[in-house]
Amino acid sequence: xxTYSEKVMxxxxxxxxxxxxxxxxxxGSEGNPVCGDMMEFYIKVDDGLLTDVKYKTFGCGAAIACxxxxxxxxxxxxxxxxxxxxxxxxxxxxEGLPKNKLHCSNLGADAxxxxxxDYESKAREG
Numbered sequence: 001x002x003t004y005s006e007k008v009m010x011x012x013x014x015x016x017x018x019x020x021x022x023x024x025x026x027x028g029s030e031g032n033p034v035c036g037d038m039m040e041f042y043i044k045v046d047d048g049l050l051t052d053v054k055y056k057t058f059g060c061g062a063a064i065a066c067x068x069x070x071x072x073x074x075x076x077x078x079x080x081x082x083x084x085x086x087x088x089x090x091x092x093x094x095e096g097l098p099k100n101k102l103h104c105s106n107l108g109a110d111a112x113x114x115x116x117x118d119y120e121s122k123a124r125e126g
Contacts, residue, residue, distance in 0.1 A: 004062070005095035011065035016072050019054045026122070028114025030107045037063040039107045041070070041115040050074050050082055055111070062101035063108075069093050070108035079116055085109050 004012075021042035031038040037059030044052035053075045057067040069090050074082045090105040091097050097105060 003098065004065075007069075007093070007095045008062065008065045008097065011068040011094065012061040015064050015068040017052075017054050017068065017075070018056070020056060021052060021054050024054075024115075026115040026117070026119030028111045028116070028118055030111035030114060032103055032107060035060070035103065037104060037107055039063065039067050039111040041067075041108075041111040043074075043112075043115045043119060045079065045119055048078050050077055050079065053112070055108075059107075060101070060104065062097055062104040065094060066090055066097075066105045066108040067111075070112050074112055079120070083113060083116055085112065 021044055024042035025045045026043045027040065029040045039055060039057045042054045043050055053071040055067045055071055057064050070085065073085050073089065073093060087106040087109045090108055091102060
């Protein structure tokens with residue numbers, strides 16, 4: 001049985017920012033068919049800042065904790081700062097993940113980056 005940090009357990013038991021933004025400025029999805037985890041991130045952008053970040057995650061406890069942490073790390077950041085959030089950053093903020101769960105942190109950052117790309121492509125089309 002993998003051992004999880006208190007921070008992972010807290011974000012799993014009390015996930016932050018869960019839900020959907022109806023009129024999201026950007027939406028990004030990421031999934032891992034091997035483990036079955038699926039994440040969808042929704043962002044609101046105002047003047048280059050992520051004013052709201054929500055997500056829906058179907059997956060294990062680590063996937064839920066990672067999504068929660070990514071949403072906390074991204075909210076209030078500029079788009080450029082949020083693009084800089086890496087999978088390693090997420091795992092570090094959660095005070096580590098068991099090796100066999102590290103792929104979960106990859107999904108959260110990737111889904112966030114896809115939501116930002118979605119927003120930017122809409123903004124370009126404008």
